[in-house]
Amino acid sequence: MTAQPDMEKLDEQIQRIKQAALALSEMGDQFPAVKRNAARVLVSVKMLEINVSDIVGLTIP
Amino acid sequence: MISEQPYWNPVLETLPLEKLYALQLKKFKSIFRWTYENSRFHRSLYDEAGITPSDIREFKDIRHVPIVEKSMMRCIQCKDPYPYGDCLCVPLEEVSNFRQTSGTTGQPVYQADSMQDWDWWAESWAFILWAQGYRPSDRVFIPFGYNIFVAFWAGHYAAEKIGCEVVPGGVLDTQSRILKIQELKATAMMGTPTYMLGMADTAKNKVGIDPGTLGIRRITCAGEPGASVPATKKRMEEAWNAKVFDHAGATEIGAWSYECLDQPGGMHVNDALFLVEIEDIETGEIIDEPGRRGKMIITALDRMAMPCVRFDSKDVIEWDTNPCSCGRTFRLIKGGVLGRVDDITKVRGVLLSPVAIEDVVRSIDGLGDEYEVVVDKLGETDTISLKVELLPGNENNAGRIEDQLRHQLRLKTNLAYSIEFHDLGKLPRYEVKARRFKDLRKTP
Numbered sequence: 001m002t003a004q005p006d007m008e009k010l011d012e013q014i015q016r017i018k019q020a021a022l023a024l025s026e027m028g029d030q031f032p033a034v035k036r037n038a039a040r041v042l043v044s045v046k047m048l049e050i051n052v053s054d055i056v057g058l059t060i061p
Numbered sequence: 062m063i064s065e066q067p068y069w070n071p072v073l074e075t076l077p078l079e080k081l082y083a084l085q086l087k088k089f090k091s092i093f094r095w096t097y098e099n100s101r102f103h104r105s106l107y108d109e110a111g112i113t114p115s116d117i118r119e120f121k122d123i124r125h126v127p128i129v130e131k132s133m134m135r136c137i138q139c140k141d142p143y144p145y146g147d148c149l150c151v152p153l154e155e156v157s158n159f160r161q162t163s164g165t166t167g168q169p170v171y172q173a174d175s176m177q178d179w180d181w182w183a184e185s186w187a188f189i190l191w192a193q194g195y196r197p198s199d200r201v202f203i204p205f206g207y208n209i210f211v212a213f214w215a216g217h218y219a220a221e222k223i224g225c226e227v228v229p230g231g232v233l234d235t236q237s238r239i240l241k242i243q244e245l246k247a248t249a250m251m252g253t254p255t256y257m258l259g260m261a262d263t264a265k266n267k268v269g270i271d272p273g274t275l276g277i278r279r280i281t282c283a284g285e286p287g288a289s290v291p292a293t294k295k296r297m298e299e300a301w302n303a304k305v306f307d308h309a310g311a312t313e314i315g316a317w318s319y320e321c322l323d324q325p326g327g328m329h330v331n332d333a334l335f336l337v338e339i340e341d342i343e344t345g346e347i348i349d350e351p352g353r354r355g356k357m358i359i360t361a362l363d364r365m366a367m368p369c370v371r372f373d374s375k376d377v378i379e380w381d382t383n384p385c386s387c388g389r390t391f392r393l394i395k396g397g398v399l400g401r402v403d404d405i406t407k408v409r410g411v412l413l414s415p416v417a418i419e420d421v422v423r424s425i426d427g428l429g430d431e432y433e434v435v436v437d438k439l440g441e442t443d444t445i446s447l448k449v450e451l452l453p454g455n456e457n458n459a460g461r462i463e464d465q466l467r468h469q470l471r472l473k474t475n476l477a478y479s480i481e482f483h484d485l486g487k488l489p490r491y492e493v494k495a496r497r498f499k500d501l502r503k504t505p
Contacts, residue, residue, distance in 0.1 A: 005072060043177045047184050050334070050363055051070050060083045061119065 011056045014048045021045060064198070067322075067387070069191035069223070073333040074389045081332045081390065082120060088362035089336055090117050093126065096368040099150035102137045103129075103370065123336070123371075124347055128358055130373045131162075134170045134313065145173045151366045160211040162312045172211075172312050175366040179218075182211070182315060185334050186219030189319040192329070192387075193306040194279055195249055197224030202247035202277075204230040204238045204260065211312045212284060216251045225249070235263045242275050249279045254287025254297060255495040258430045261300035273302030280305045285495060286416050288320075289328070289397025292423035296430060309376070309398050314369050315361045318394065321387040328398075329391040336360040337392075338371075339378060342402060351395070354379045356402050375402040377414075406500055408436055409443045411475050415498040418447065421469045427455035427462045431488040437501040446479040450488055 021041040028034030068074040076084070094114040096103045107113065110127045117123060137146035142153050149156075151173075158174040174182065195201065201220045205213040207229060220227045228245055230238045239260065242250070252260070257280055264272040280303050282288035288297070288307035297305045307328060310316035317335040318328040330337045339348040339355040348355045357376045361369040381395035400414040407413070415434060422432045429450035437444045449466070451459060463480055470478055491497075 007072065039176065043180045046177050047180055050181070050184065051073065054088065055072065055076070055080070055084055058080060058083055058087065060079050061086065 007052055007056050010048075011053045014045060014053055017048075018042070018045045064196045068389070069188045070333070074188070074192075074391060076333070076390055078390055078392075084333065085336045085362065086117075086120050086123075089123055089360060090114065092360065092362055092364075092368060093117055093370060095150065095365065096370050100368065101147035102133075103148060103368070106133075124338075126371050128340075128371050128373050129369075131170060131313070131375075135168050138171055144171045145367060148367055149173055150368060151175050156366060159209070160214075160312050161209050163210055170313060173366045174364075178364055178366050181334075181363055182215040183218035183222050185310075185316040185331060186215045187222050188331055188334075189308050189316055190216070190219050190223055190225075190281065192319055192321040192389075193281055194304070194322050195220060195223060195225055195281075199225045199248045200228060200245060201225045201249045201251070202228045202230050202238070202242050202245070203251050204233070204235075204256070205252065207231040211310075213251045215310075215316060216281065216283075220249075235260055236268050239264045239268050239270060239272070239275070242277065243270065246276055248276060249281070250277050250301075250303075251281045251283070253284040253495075254282050254290075254293050255285060255491045257282065257297050257305075258293075258300065259490060261297070262430070265300075272300055275301070277301050277303045279303055282307055283310060286398050286400065287419070290416055290420045290423070292420045293430075296423050307397050311374060313367075313372060314359055314374060315364060317359060317361075318397075320397070321385065321389060323385060323387040325381075325383070325385045325387075325393060327381045327393040327395045329385065329389055329393055332391045334362055336362060337378075337394075339380065340373075342377075348380070351380045351382045354399060376400075377402060377405065404498065406436065408445050408476055413445075413474055413476060417473045418470065419497075421466065421473050422447075422449055424469070425462060425465055427452055427458055428466075429485050429488075431490065431497075433488055433497050433499070435499045435501060443502070444479065445476060446481060448481045448483055448488060450485045451482050452485055 021038050024034055025038040028038055097107055097114050106127050112125055137148050138144060140146040142149055155175045156173040157176040158179045160172045161169040203213050203217050217227055217229065228247060230241060233241060261272040264270045280301060282305060287293040288305050294305050306320045308316060309318040309328060318330050320328050338358040340358050341348055341355045354377055357374045357378050358371050359374050360371055377399045378394040381393040385393055400416050405412055405414050418434055422428055423430065429452055431450055433448040435446045459482060466480060
C-alpha cells in the first residue's frame with residue numbers, strides 16, 4: 001500500500017505556479033510569446049486543480 | 062516507478078462514494094452558475110423553468126434542472142456567434158478547437174472547445190488509457206483520419222500526455238498502416254470495432270500477415286458499442302492477440318466511461334469529471350438501483366466553452382453496484398452502453414436492440430463479421446430479415462449454422478427472422494461508424 005499523497009502540500013505548490021503564471025500573463029501584454037505560453041501554463045494548472053485542489057477541504061454535506 | 066501505479070489519479074479514483082457525490086455537488090453548482098451566467102440559451106431555458114443557481118443546495122435539487130436535448134443544440138446554432146450560437150460561454154477568440162458530431166442521428170452539431178477544454182478532453186482520456194494499461198513505454202499507432210470528428214484526437218493527445226510515443230496513422234491506407242505497425246513494432250492501437258475487424262481481415266487476406274503476430278498488446282475502441290459486445294470483443298481479441306477495451310464518449314459530452322484492466326463486464330463512469338444520472342425512459346424517474354435500464358442524463362463538470370449540463374445522451378445504460386476488483390470507486394455500468402434510445406425499436410410488438418443481433422451473429426463459428434438487418438412492413442405485419450456472410454469452407458455446414466442462428470436469435474431477441482446467406486465480401490464494409498441496421502418502416 002503506497003502512502004497517500006499530501007493534497008494540501010500539492011495544492012500549495014499548484015497555487016504558487018498559478019500566481020507566477022498569472023503574473024507572467026499580466027507582464028506579457030506586449031509580448032505574445034510570454035502571454036500565450038503563460039496561458040498554456042494556466043491550462044495545465046487548471047488540470048492540476050481538477051486532479052488535486054478541487055478535493056482539498058471538501059466536506060460531506 | 063510511476064508505471065507501476067495502477068491509477069492515473071490514486072486519490073480521485075479511490076475516493077469513497079459519499080466524497081465523490083460531495084465533489085459532484087460542488088462542481089455542479091459551479092458549472093451551473095457558469096452556464097447560467099454566460100450562455101444565453103441556457104439562461105432562457107432555466108428562467109423559463111424558474112430555476113437559478115441559488116436553488117441548487119442539495120444533490121436532489123440537481124434533478125429540477127431542465128434537460129438539454131440534441132435537437133435544441135441544432136436550433137441554437139443558427140444564432141450568433143457563428144457557427145456555435147448562443148450557448149457559447151467564452152469570446153470567439155478563446156475557441157481553439159472546432160469539432161462536429163458525425164450526424165448519425167441528424168444534422169451535425171458544431172462544438173467549440175477552448176484551450177482549457179481541449180486539455181480537459183486529453184485529461185479525461187488519460188484516465189482511460191492509464192486504467193487500460195497504457196504506459197510511457199508504449200508506442201501507440203492511431204489509424205484514424207484526423208478529421209473534424211473528435212474520435213481519436215483526444216486519445217492521441219492523452220497518449221502523449223501520459224508519456225507514450227504516438228504514431229499518427231492518418232492518411233495511410235489500411236495495408237500501409239499494417240506495414241507501418243509491423244515496421245515500428247507498435248504496441249497499442251485505437252479504432253472503431255468495425256475498423257479493427259476490417260483491418261485484421263486486410264492483414265490476413267490482402268497483406269498476408271497474421272495480425273496476431275504484429276505485437277499489438279492492447280486496443281482501445283470507441284464510436285460503436287462493439288467492444289462491450291462479448292462476441293465482437295472475442296473476435297477482435299482473437300484476431301489481434303491483444304486485450305480489447307471499450308470506452309464511451311461523445312463530441313458534446315467528453316470521454317465519460319471506460320473499461321479497466323480487470324474488465325468486470327462493464328465500464329467505470331469517471332465520477333470525478335462527470336455526473337451521470339439514469340432516467341426511466343417512460344416515466345422520467347431517476348434510477349439509482351441496479352438492474353433497471355434507462356437513458357443517460359450527463360453533466361460534464363469542468364467543460365466551459367460550450368457546457369454540457371444535464372444533457373440527454375440517449376444512451377441506454379444500467380447501474381452495476383458490485384464493487385470492481387481494480388479498487389476504483391468510480392461507479393460501474395453493466396455491459397457498457399447497451400444501445401441508444403433511437404435504435405431500440407418495436408418489431409411485432411417486441412422491443413429489439415440491434416446490439417443483441419450483433420452478439421448472436423459474431424458468436425457463431427463459420428459466419429463472417431459483417432451482417433445487415435432490415436426491418437420492413439408487409440401489409441400490416443412487420444418483417445425482419447438478416448443478411449450474413451458464410452466464411453469459405455463452411456458451405457456444407459450452412460444448414461447447421463442456420464439452425465444455430467435461428468435458435469440463438471429467438472432466444473436473445475424473441476423474434477423470428479428471414480435469413481439470407483451471402484458469400485464473404487458481398488455485404489457493405491464500413492471504415493468508421495457502421496450502419497448495419499435499416500428500419501424501412503420509417504422511410505417516408
